[in-house]
Structure formats: C-alpha cells, structure tokens
Amino acid sequence: RTTLFMSVKSMKPDFELSNNPVIAQMSSMDHDQILFCSDNQTGLKAIIAIHDTTLGPALGGTRMWSYDNELEALNDVLRLSRGMTYKNAISDLALGGGKAVIIGDSKTMKSEALFRRFGRFVNSLAGNYITAEDVGISPSDMVWVSKETDHVVGLPGKSGDPSPVTAFGTYMGIKACAKIRYGTDDLAGRKILVQGVGHVGEYLVGHLSKEGAEVFIADIHDDTVSRVAQTYGAKGIELDSVYGLDMDIYAPCALGGTINDTTLPKLKCAIVAGAANNQLGVEDRHGKALLERGILYAPDFAINAGGVINCFSEVEGLSSEWAMGKSEEIYHTIYNIVSRSEKERVPSHIIAMKMAEEKINNGLKK
Secondary structure: OEEEEOOHHHOOOOOOHHHOHHHHHHHHHOOOEEEEEEEOOOOEEEEEEEEEOOOOOEEOOEEEEOOOOHHHHHHHHHHHHHHHHHHHHHOOOOOEEEEEEEEOOOOOOOOHHHHHHHHHHHHOOOOOEEEOEOOOOOHHHHHHHHOOOOOEOOOOOOOOOOHHHHHHHHHHHHHHHHHHHHOOOOOOOOEEEEEOOOHHHHHHHHHHHHHOOEEEEEOOOHHHHHHHHHHHOOEEOOHHHOOOOEOOEEEEOOOOOOEOOOOHHHOEOOEEOOOOOOOEOOHHHHHHHHHHOOOEEOOHHHHOOHHHHHHHHHHHOOOHHHHHHHHHOHHHHHHHHHHHHHHHOOOHHHHHHHHHHHHHHHHHHO
16 A cells, blocks of 8 residues: 655645645655555555656665654654765765665564565665665665566665775764864874764774774664674763763764754753764754853764765776775765865855855756
8 A cells, every 4th residue: 555745846826735734744854755555464564755856766774774754754764865965966976866774663563574575665766765774674685676676775785884994984074174273184192972883883882992083982772882882892872971071073864853952052062973864853943042051062863874975886897995995085075064164154064055056056057
C-alpha cells in the first residue's frame, strides 16, 4: 500500500496547501516527492523523500530507527533529504538529494523479506532515487535491497561501507577549523570529544588518536565506549557530562539536534565539527547563537560529505583512491565556508547553503 505525493513545484498557484499539512511541509522545504511505503506482511513502514534532482538522480542513504511516531519520521526524512541536496551540490557531485527512513527497531525487525519489499518501492521510482546504508543499516542489508533494484550503492565488494571515507572527510574538516581558530591544523594535544562512536565515530577516533589528540568519547552503548576507549586510548565519559566538558572541539557523530536551547549554554568549546546530520536543533536560531558565542561551526552537510562521495564513486565506477582524494578536498571546502562566516559575520550554515544553491542554479541553467 503506497501513497505518492507528486511534485509540489508543479502545482497550480491556487492549490490550497493548507488543506494538506504534509504537502504544505513539502512546499516549505521545496521537496519534489514523498513516497509512503507500507506492507503488512513484512511489517515495513518507510518514507522515501526526494528533495531535488536538478543536478542528477537523488542519492541518499536509508536510516532504520524507532521513531516515536510517523510525524517524527517525516520531519527527519525531509530534513535529511534536503541536506543531501546541499551536500551533493557543495561537493560538486552530479547528484540530487534524497533520503529514506524505515520505521522500526534495527536490532529486532530486520528480515530479508522486509528489505526486499523496500527494494521494490525504491525500484518503483525508476532511478530518481538511489539508496545506500545509513544509521541502523549495514552493507549486508543493502544486498537484500539490491535483489529487487539496481538503484542501490554501498554494496560489499564495490564501494562498500562509506564510514571510513565519511570519517576521513570529517577529520579533514576538523583540521580546517583548527587552522582558522588556532593558526595551525595540528591536533596534537587538543581536547576533542567525539559523541557517538558507531562506524563513523570510531574511524574518526582512530584518526584523531593517531595525531596525538586527547580524545574523549561518549555513546549510548556502554560496551562500545569501553571497547573503543581501550582500542584507541580514548577516555570514556558519561552522556550527562558531554556538554559541560571543558574541550577544544566538540564532534557530534550520532543523531542530530544536539545543538539546541538546552545544550548550547553548557558548551565549553571553540569548534563544533562532527559527522552527524542536522546538528542544529533549529537551524537559524542555533546557527546564529554559535556565531554570537564565537564558536566555529562546520556545517554538517559539508563536513560529512565523504560518505556520499564514496557512493558517487560506485555510481560512476571510480576508484576508492579517487573517493579518498575527493574527500580530502573537504578541508578546503570547510576552510572557505568558515572563513567567509567569520569575515562576513553570517552563520556558516547559511554561507554553505548559499554556496550549494548557487551550484544548483548554475546546473539548472545548463
């Protein structure tokens, strides 16, 4: 059972958007399509959002999460898919932005039947959306999806897990911020907190520890904290202590919204630069607040673009070496964004969005 809302961009001007809050929300964020997916037999409940396809097919991963309700899932997929449009554009990739969420517990609800059913929904979009792994999803899950559609990347034996490339690009972005704030990108001795040490977070801890940073870690899974701390010589801290820790750099690498009205007054850092998506609870308010407090912020969709760069390399048949080289360019992207933000006194996420929109508009003119 599916419900497909077609592009609000093509609707007549007199269409009463207020009659449908979902379409109104699509319109406010300028989305093309939303596909609601439901299958009682497999227990699948999913939402696929296509934000923009100006530069190419919409590419973005699938997240599996136990949302409190469908509205929370919808809000997440809309923000994530828009972020993918900006991420792909600012990275100069011939891709649009899309994202999918599967509503459910990734530890108890996974099955081949569920993922194959999801693959058929992806296939119904005829290549307008290309999926990959995200939070709660593994490359092996994507193998099941690939049995029903060719529009999937991040498969074992191909580009595979994008986490190492995402972490490397994030590491480059952190170094760029350090260069601006401290005059050197050497992270030796810097106190850096990595919040969330899943796939990406753990790889990031590895880079930081190797350079000699004093790394602190926090995660909802105590066993993961213990293992990562022992492996890399990091120091585990309680989640309640995250925002009050006296640190140089805060690197959020879990779910979004950690920069909000509650946490911002507690932050004791000079830089926020991490791999999580949608780090600002309310973009405009919290982006401005970071600027006013003198905290450098690396916009999430720019600093964590390594993952989609990795996926793009698979789409185009490019090498892993190309993907790592392209991700290294994130250093210069973040440096340019944050430098402009400091000079113009405009929040960095706004600078980054304008840069991405310029690339999209240029693509539209071609």
